Amino acid sequence: MVGKVFISYRRDDSRYQARMVYAAFTQVVPREHVFMDIDSIPLGADFRKILRGWVDQCDVLLALIGPTWASVTDPRSGQPRLMNPADFVRIEIAEALARDIPVVPVLLDGAPMPDPAKLPDDLKDLVYRHAEFVKFENFDDDVARLIRKLRPAPAQLVVPAPASAPPKDRIKVDALTTHGVSDGWFKPGAGKTEWFKDHAHGPEMVVVPTGSFTMGSPESEPEREPWLKGSESPQRQITFRKPFAVGRHAVTRGQFAAFFNNTGYKTEGGAFGWTGTEWKHDPKYSWRNPGFAQDDSHPVVCVNWDDAKAYVQWLSEQTGTPYKLLSEAEWEYVTRAGTTTPFWWGSAITPKQANYDGNFTYAGGGSKGEYRQATAPAGSFDANPWGLFNVHGNVWEWCEDVWHDSLNGIPEDGAPRMEGDPSRRVLRGGSWGSIPQYLRSAYRGGSSSGDRGNGIGFRVGRTF
Numbered sequence: 001m002v003g004k005v006f007i008s009y010r011r012d013d014s015r016y017q018a019r020m021v022y023a024a025f026t027q028v029v030p031r032e033h034v035f036m037d038i039d040s041i042p043l044g045a046d047f048r049k050i051l052r053g054w055v056d057q058c059d060v061l062l063a064l065i066g067p068t069w070a071s072v073t074d075p076r077s078g079q080p081r082l083m084n085p086a087d088f089v090r091i092e093i094a095e096a097l098a099r100d101i102p103v104v105p106v107l108l109d110g111a112p113m114p115d116p117a118k119l120p121d122d123l124k125d126l127v128y129r130h131a132e133f134v135k136f137e138n139f140d141d142d143v144a145r146l147i148r149k150l151r152p153a154p155a156q157l158v159v160p161a162p163a164s165a166p167p168k169d170r171i172k173v174d175a176l177t178t179h180g181v182s183d184g185w186f187k188p189g190a191g192k193t194e195w196f197k198d199h200a201h202g203p204e205m206v207v208v209p210t211g212s213f214t215m216g217s218p219e220s221e222p223e224r225e226p227w228l229k230g231s232e233s234p235q236r237q238i239t240f241r242k243p244f245a246v247g248r249h250a251v252t253r254g255q256f257a258a259f260f261n262n263t264g265y266k267t268e269g270g271a272f273g274w275t276g277t278e279w280k281h282d283p284k285y286s287w288r289n290p291g292f293a294q295d296d297s298h299p300v301v302c303v304n305w306d307d308a309k310a311y312v313q314w315l316s317e318q319t320g321t322p323y324k325l326l327s328e329a330e331w332e333y334v335t336r337a338g339t340t341t342p343f344w345w346g347s348a349i350t351p352k353q354a355n356y357d358g359n360f361t362y363a364g365g366g367s368k369g370e371y372r373q374a375t376a377p378a379g380s381f382d383a384n385p386w387g388l389f390n391v392h393g394n395v396w397e398w399c400e401d402v403w404h405d406s407l408n409g410i411p412e413d414g415a416p417r418m419e420g421d422p423s424r425r426v427l428r429g430g431s432w433g434s435i436p437q438y439l440r441s442a443y444r445g446g447s448s449s450g451d452r453g454n455g456i457g458f459r460v461g462r463t464f
Helices: 011-025 047-057 088-099 121-128 136-150 253-263 305-319 328-336
Strands: 005-008 060-065 103-108 132-134 177-179 195-197 205-208 211-215 236-240 244-247 271-274 279-282 323-325 396-402 424-428 445-448 456-458 460-462
Touching (some): 005 011, 005 088, 011 060, 011 103, 011 305, 047 088, 060 088, 103 136, 211 328, 305 460, 323 396
Parallel strands (some): 005 060, 396 456
Antiparallel strands (some): 195 205, 211 236, 244 460, 323 460, 396 424
């Protein structure tokens, strides 16, 4: 029998370490036998029953205890959360102690064992359970030692036989949910059929391959550098030696709302919107009111660079994995997806292929068509060869890089270029209000990092 593990932790105290412990245990225990996050509880379900049900099934409970585990207070009562009988952590540990299964206090980064005098009666026995110590600087060794110590007890944890050799040309991804794979091994570049999520309300991610590409546009490309001469020059050879992940589409309004609802992040101040003749600032515009109708499937807009950075920091904290904004080299690499033409599908463009101002035509070919004057759902139109939607048009996407007028100095490994004026940042991809030449893979735009506009959003990346 394979043992089941319950990881109990307090988000305000040990969310990062919990994700790391979870990742370590799912390497030796089937993922469905490790329970960690309240996000796994269905909406509308009684969390008390769900938690107790999981504790009733588990063979060992790991109680992750950091420096603030016992002192985190309830903002409504001002009392320690552990004193509330409905506290998640209290329910989890009390149920496990009542069952008298192995309950292991995992003391993180030097945290002491809690004072029994400051614990409710149903948790006092916790301090008499044999503890394990885990420090960040020795994390891998410490958790490996914890796993080894749990192995001898057959009723607690049975480690499966060593896995066969990893599938060729695939990369292992530890994620909350997966699509298209059952074992967590993803084929880089197969994003049309394989993707994953690290957060119940987070973006769907695809794995992109290693490789090289030529960044920038050749002199023969029609309508190159329409805004600033030299901005797409000189062409540079960029090489990515490690695979990474990128969002299938721009972060949606629904995904941004999860961040807002969790943090209360403020985005007041209005935003720029297109009046039909000019971009004009409107104090009423916001990501919830961009000036046109949206639902949760549309890309979020009216977000500035700082808003995008706040979101990726939150997502990193929530998942324990390193999320980021893409560098502009990464952005162009994943947009092209192995192609060299102005658009991933070829040299011509029509409004049937992307969302932009269809009143204009592109000199490389195509025709006029519909001008939607608003965003389309984030999964609209065809995905590129690596499974990415709307890399051309719909919304501009913030990149990590500081703006520069040319490609001189772009790091050859695809890292963001950070020297220069940090108040100016790179935008890529064009939007619903752009003319078609701005949608080309090589086109580089830029704006003040504080600008919000109803044509500006962002897409996230993730490293392994």
